[in-house]
Amino acid sequence: MQGKYILPALVVILLVCFPVAASTGKIAAGAPVFIGETNLDITSAIKDCHVIAWWPEGADASAPPAINLTVKTLNAGNGLITHFNVSPQIFMGHTGPWYCQDKAPFPEVLFVVDPQFTIRVWDLDNDTDISGQTVPATTNITYRIDTNLNLAADYYNRTNLNPSDTIFTINMVDPLGRSVPNIYTGSSGAPATQINRFDSTPFITTPVYFGKHMDDWNRLSRDARGDLIYPPGTYFITASQNLGNMQQAYADAGITDLTGRTTGTTSVTFFTPALLSPAATQQPLVSPGVSLTTTPPGTQPVATFPTAQPVTSKTPYQPLPWWVTVMAIGIAGLFVMKRAH
Template identity: 60%
Template sequence: MQGKYILSAFVVILLVCMPAAAITNKIAAGAPVFVGENNLNIASAIGDCHVIAWWPDEGNMSGPAATNLTVKRLNEANDLITHFNVSPQIFDGYTGNWYCEDKKPTFVVLTVLEPQLSIKVWDVDNNKDVSGLSVPVSTNVTYRVDTNLYQALGYYNRTDLTPADGFFTIQLTDPYGKQISNIYTSSVGAASTQILIFDSTPFITTPTYLGKNMNDWNHLSRDASGSFLYPPGIYTFTLTQNLDHMQDSYTSAGVSGSNGKTTSSASVMFLPPPVLTPAPTLQQGNVTTLPITAQPSVTESVSTMPTTAPVATKTTYAPLPEWIAVIGLLIALICVARSRS
């Protein structure tokens, strides 16, 4: 029983981890397709039409078409409409609406477009393109994608589309050519630090797309050793797309210079953070020493004061001469004798 649960868990994990097969190839009537797409299923788009045609002036379609293409032959297997290629050799120079030529009233079967895409380094704070520029390391940047290929991810254009059918890939490399997969919001080990996944496989459904999570990218984050996780220098965003094996189609057709169709890149240079210079200190030779008069300290002043009050001394007098004493005695005797008489 335990083995059964283990097997079931393994199957679930396998299904989750297996990449989903892209099914962007089922095309609705009148939906846009792009030069270079391969193996499209246009059965729903073409209906019972057999020949599609292109007119340079859609306001005047009374005359013969400039070019046409038979996509479904009578009494033949319809492999062509279920494995249709928008070949560069056939459709270059013939972009726009392709109509059903053999049915009246005419209707649009496909809208053929040249793929267009570009990527820029975008200053989020100032809402401007900084591709190819040098900016302070504190500048908040993200990538910006502009493309018409977003239409291939519209559920109204591709009838069996799923959220796993994205075909855009973006890589971010540092000055050493190392690919960046995670975005740190602060330094390693900090309590508030979050590790966010770099938005490398965006599902783009709008003409303009800004990379997610990039506002929280802290360019001054440091690793456990104190070194910068994102050293100053040139950082490059590279965008590629491979809608229905378009890259193979251009390669086999010998088309060079697919930049702007299947790939695009943009770079920015982060300048080193400013170095704080300490205030200059005076050299010993420049110090003028002034003479200082020694002053007793508070402790010295207190220690020189007397610690006990002065003791009073007895006053003594020198004795009188003897002759003065004799005279005094005689005077005293005379006074006594008078008093008796």
């Protein structure tokens, strides 16, 4: 009897358990849009405008625009513009404000921005860029992203934004070519050790972003066998962003070099410092049984040897006198004759 309620109940459970898909595609009035974005809903931005136009900065607005674009026909049914593409072929070289040409005095309706996106390795101790450098494994580092794409993570600009949505993907690879998924703060099994996930999908809302948890990264951490979890050598960090599927839009436009727009790569090389003091790792070589006496600074150590043990000499053999020999023979002869009788 209750079977008819099973399907609706499952639908409700799925809606509760799974987050609503986020959308960065709904653009608020006056919000920036980035070259390469596709399938944007710009209905709120252009309102009842039909033709948008661009003039170079400082140009006379009474003159014809350098470029214009019809976004909505006069007889458009519902007036919605929900699949607008900021095509590189049209908008590259035409960044900045676009105006509604059919509405005097030409109000601004869109602001087109060229995406900017770089990644670097940052020394947190000295607040400096160490990308491509070789540093001790104990250096306190993280990755740093500089971008203007944080504007797409602003709720005032993208009205359907969801915090669980992100356009960035970061990956770090160790010298053996393995992806680094975790950040250890100490050796495996140690009481205070924490294992944090590598910040691979950051939600960036600021123009400068530092990777989380990496300031606690201990690259001298060891596993249960005592081996270094993070081998010394060169680590590569790659980053990409794909706001509005812009990577495909650039590819369709024949633009293949996306460094600084949608992709970036950086690296850092770590060397493991000596775990012992120089005095402990530079012991002098001496022969067995030879020791070095402690000497004041500035003097040479003097080798001392164990005291030699005296060796007992053999007593030389001395022959017996002749008369002793004759007497012994006589006594032996008398003893033999007595035994014979």
